[in-house]
Every structure is written in C-alpha cells, then in structure tokens.
Amino acid sequence: MYKVLLHCWLVGLLMGGCRAAKTQGHWRPGNHPPGLNGPVTAVLVQANGDIVAGGTFTDAGGHSTADYVARWDGHHWQPLGEGPGPLTQLTALHSLPNGQLLVAGIRPDANQMGSVVTHWDGRRWQPLGTGLPATVRALAALPSGDIWAGGDFGLRRWDGHRWQALALPIPADSASQFIAPSITALVVTPDGGVLAGGRFACCKPYYDVAVAHWDGRRWHLLRGGVNSFVSCLALGHSGEILVGTGASDNSSSWGNVWRADTTNIFSQPPLPARFNDYVYAVVMAANGDIIAGGSFTSLNGAPASYLAHWHSGSWQALSGQGGPVQALAAAPNGDIVVVGSSSTSNDGLAMWHINILRDR
Numbered sequence: 001m002y003k004v005l006l007h008c009w010l011v012g013l014l015m016g017g018c019r020a021a022k023t024q025g026h027w028r029p030g031n032h033p034p035g036l037n038g039p040v041t042a043v044l045v046q047a048n049g050d051i052v053a054g055g056t057f058t059d060a061g062g063h064s065t066a067d068y069v070a071r072w073d074g075h076h077w078q079p080l081g082e083g084p085g086p087l088t089q090l091t092a093l094h095s096l097p098n099g100q101l102l103v104a105g106i107r108p109d110a111n112q113m114g115s116v117v118t119h120w121d122g123r124r125w126q127p128l129g130t131g132l133p134a135t136v137r138a139l140a141a142l143p144s145g146d147i148w149a150g151g152d153f154g155l156r157r158w159d160g161h162r163w164q165a166l167a168l169p170i171p172a173d174s175a176s177q178f179i180a181p182s183i184t185a186l187v188v189t190p191d192g193g194v195l196a197g198g199r200f201a202c203c204k205p206y207y208d209v210a211v212a213h214w215d216g217r218r219w220h221l222l223r224g225g226v227n228s229f230v231s232c233l234a235l236g237h238s239g240e241i242l243v244g245t246g247a248s249d250n251s252s253s254w255g256n257v258w259r260a261d262t263t264n265i266f267s268q269p270p271l272p273a274r275f276n277d278y279v280y281a282v283v284m285a286a287n288g289d290i291i292a293g294g295s296f297t298s299l300n301g302a303p304a305s306y307l308a309h310w311h312s313g314s315w316q317a318l319s320g321q322g323g324p325v326q327a328l329a330a331a332p333n334g335d336i337v338v339v340g341s342s343s344t345s346n347d348g349l350a351m352w353h354i355n356i357l358r359d360r
Contacts, residue, residue, distance in 0.1 A: 036060050036070070036077070042093035043339045045331040049074070053339070054093040054103060058083075069093070069103055069120070084118035084125045091115065091151075094139035098122065104136035104149065117149055117158070128158050140186035140194060150183025150196060168196070169212050169219035185233035187241075189262070192216060195241060197230035211243055213262040222260060231294070236284045240268055244292060246278030255279050257292050257310070273308075273315050274300050281327050285309070286334035291318075293325025293338060306340060331356075 038057030045051055051072040053060075060066035060077035067083030068090050080101070087105030094102040101120040115136040117128045134152035141147055147158035148166070155166040168181050185197040194214040210230040211222040222241075232244040236259070243258040255275030259268040275296035282292045290310035299308050304317035306325050327339040335356050 040339050041090055041326055043327045043329050043337050044093055044095050045329045045335075045337055046071075046095060046099060047332060049332055051329075051331075051337055052093065052095070052101065054090045056087070056089060068105065069101070080120055081124055084120070085116070085127070087116075092136050092139045092149075094141065096141055102139045102141065102147065104139055104151075106135060107131065115151065117147070129163050132156060132163060137182070137184045137198075138186040140188050142188060142194065143192045148186055148194060150186050150198065152182050154181045155183050155196065169221055184229070184231055187233045187235055189213075189235065190239055193262070195233050195262070197233045197243065199229055210245070211241070211260075215262075220263065222263065231278050232281050234282050234284065236290075237288065242282045242284060242290060244279035244282040244294070246294075247276055247296075255294065255296055257282055257290060259290075271310055271315070272300075275304075275308075281325060283328040283330050283336060285330065285336055291328055291336055293321075293328050293340065295324040307338065 036053070036055070036057040037059040038055055040053045040055040040057070042054040043051060052069065053072065054069045056068065057070070058064070058067045060070035060079065063070070063077065063079040065082045066077060066079035068087055069080050069084060071078045071080060084103045084105065086108050088108045090103060090105040092102075092104035096102060099122055102117060103120070104115055104117045106115050114131045114133050116131045117136060117139065119126050119128055128147065132149060132151065132153060136149050136151040138150040139147065140150075145160070149156045149158070149163070155168055156163040157166050181199055183196050183198040185195075187195040189195060193216055195211060196214065197211045199210065211233070213220045213222060229246055230243055231246050234242040236242055239261075241260045241262065243260060245256050245258070247255040254273070255278055256273050257271050257279055259271055261268065271290065275292075275294065276298045277294060277296040279292050279294040279296065281294065282290065284290055291307070292309070293307045295306065297303065297305055299315055299317060302317065304315075305319065305321050306323060307318040307321040308315050309318055321338070321340060323340050325338055325340040329337040331337060337356060
C-alpha cells in the first residue's frame with residue numbers, strides 16, 4: 001500500500017512553505033520542493049532519481065531562467081540552461097540517455113498555430129527544425145536515433161535534419177479515413193518497436209482501433225474492444241502494455257485500464273474497471289501494482305477521487321488526491337511521482353502539486 005512522502009503545492013504565486021493537507025487512508029503529508037510559480041503538466045524521473053518537471057512556470061526555486069522545465073535534485077530546484085524558449089503550453093516531455101531531454105510545446109506566435117520540439121543536450125537547448133503544424137502530445141526516441149512526435153497532425157519522424165510524415169494504419173474502407181488521426185501516446189518496446197495510441201479511425205467497424213504496434217517494418221492494429229479514445233500507454237515489467245482510456249458521452253462506455261500484448265487487448269487477464277471519466281496516466285509500480293490517475297471521481301460505482309491502484313486482483317481508491325491527475329512516473333527506488341491539480345486555493349487560484357507515493 002502507498003503513502004505520500006512528498007507533497008508539493010504549486011500556486012499562481014511563489015510559495016515558501018508547505019500547505020499541510022488533511023489526508024486519510026494510506027496518505028500522509030510530508031515535505032515538498034517549493035518554488036514553482038505555475039502549473040506542472042508533465043513529469044519524469046531520471047536514472048539517478050532526479051525529478052524533471054515541465055509546465056508553464058517561469059521560476060523554480062528563485063531561478064528566473066528556469067522556464068518551463070526544471071530539475072529537482074532532492075534538495076533544490078535546478079534550471080536547465082535558460083529553458084526551451086517561449087511556450088504558451090508544454091505538452092510533452094521525454095527523457096533521453098545521459099540526462100538529455102526532449103520537450104514539446106505550443107509556440108506563442110498567434111499567427112501560426114503549431115508546436116516546437118526542443119532538445120536539451122546537457123548544456124543548451126536546440127530546436128528540432130522549424131516546428132510542427134499542430135499540438136504535439138507525445139514524444140519517443142527509437143534505438144536508431146530517430147525521434148518520433150505524435151499529435152493532432154498524426155505522426156512525424158525527425159531524421160536528424162527534418163520532420164517527415166509517417167503513414168498510420170487507417171483501414172482503406174473506413175468511413176473516417178479522411179479524418180486526421182490524433183496520437184496521444186507513444187511507447188518504445190524493449191525490442192525497439194513502437195506503440196502508438198490515440199484515434200486512428202472512429203467509425204464502425206473500426207471504432208475499436210485505438211492502439212497500433214510498429215515492429216520495425218510495418219504496423220499491426222491492436223484489436224479487441226478499446227472503444228474509447230486512448231489517453232495513455234505504459235509498459236509493464238514483463239513487456240505487457242497498459243492502456244488507459246476515457247469515458248464517452250455514451251453511458252455504455254467507461255474509462256478503463258487494459259492490459260494486453262502487442263496483438264490483442266484480451267491476451268492478458270482483464271482489469272475490470274468502470275471509471276466515470278478519463279484515465280490520463282497509468283504506470284506499473286515495482287511490486288506489480290498498477291497505478292491509474294485522471295479526472296475520474298468514481299470507480300465501479302464507488303467514490304474514487306482521481307487516483308486508484310490495482311492491487312491483489314482488484315481496484316482500490318487512493319484517498320487524499322485533491323484534484324485531477326495529469327501525469328505519473330515511476331522512480332528507480334520504487335516511488336511513484338504524481339502530478340495533479342486541485343480546483344482552487346483559498347484565494348481562488350488554481351493549484352498544482354507533486355506527490356510521491358511509496359509502498360510501505
């Protein structure tokens with residue numbers, strides 16, 4: 001079971017102290033890394049345990065150059081150069097070997113609705129090309145050195161010089177073949193393949209096609225009942241796929257977490273769940289538990305505020321989460337990093353926080 005060891009509230013203004021939260025169940029308030037002056041929308045944990053946070057903040061721990069991305073070393077926030085450049089929103093964050101990073105965000109140019117992908121090489125930020133035509137929602141680095149970006153434009157590949165469009169497996173007889181696919185999640189598999197999740201086709205008989213596997217030569221559609229928009233993907237310890245989806249306006253469709261291999265959604269034992277809203281993030285803990293976070297407030301008809309875990313064959317709510325969860329990340333020591341938000345603070349400002357969960 002899990003406890004909160006780190007609690008970070010991030011409000012519209014710089015905070016110097018911890019806002020103690022009354023929690024129950026397996027949660028307890030603790031210390032936190034203060035000092036971010038804006039929202040956190042993405043998080044990852046590096047091999048040495050450092051936490052990298054991405055968002056729309058422009059100050060971290062008093063570092064005025066820590067724009068949009070900052071690193072928590074366990075004691076202090078550290079800037080990464082002067083930041084990846086002006087963004088109105090950070091939409092994707094990805095870790096590369098040797099501490100390098102990729103960041104995607106929306107440019108503030110009002111005359112051009114597009115995104116830019118920027119590479120941190122450990123010393124400086126460098127944009128990859130001139131940008132992409134719409135919002136980037138996922139990034140992946142392949143063993144070949146190629147960078148893939150998925151988003152509202154479909155899928156693009158950076159070959160070291162330019163972005164090239166990649167064809168996606170949209171069935172030729174699909175009624176929605178002229179609707180641009182949207183990719184929300186990318187995961188590189190241990191054998192060097194790629195999993196892509198999102199919307200490939202939205203009309204019958206292909207309404208359940210929401211995940212595809214690239215084996216290095218061609219695409220394979222993952223069939224078997226994912227009939228809602230895929231919001232997140234993750235890999236389990238044995239190479240299984242974890243797929244998070246959202247509830248639709250149709251009451252027969254619920255948010256869910258699926259466990260599958262690269263061919264069929266029913267290839268693994270089911271995780272029976274009925275979330276009443278989106279699962280935005282999913283991750284497998286060191287002990288094999290599955291942690292799901294999102295905007296849901298109920299699970300299988302019982303209250304479950306934004307965070308739950310699959311433990312000993314059943315879903316259980318994790319109490320104490322004050323608002324929707326935006327991102328999850330697993331640390332090398334077994335901790336789970338949770339990025340979320342609460343509705344408003346006492347002064348009416350939206351609040352964001354980072355929690356650390358640890359299996360006790």
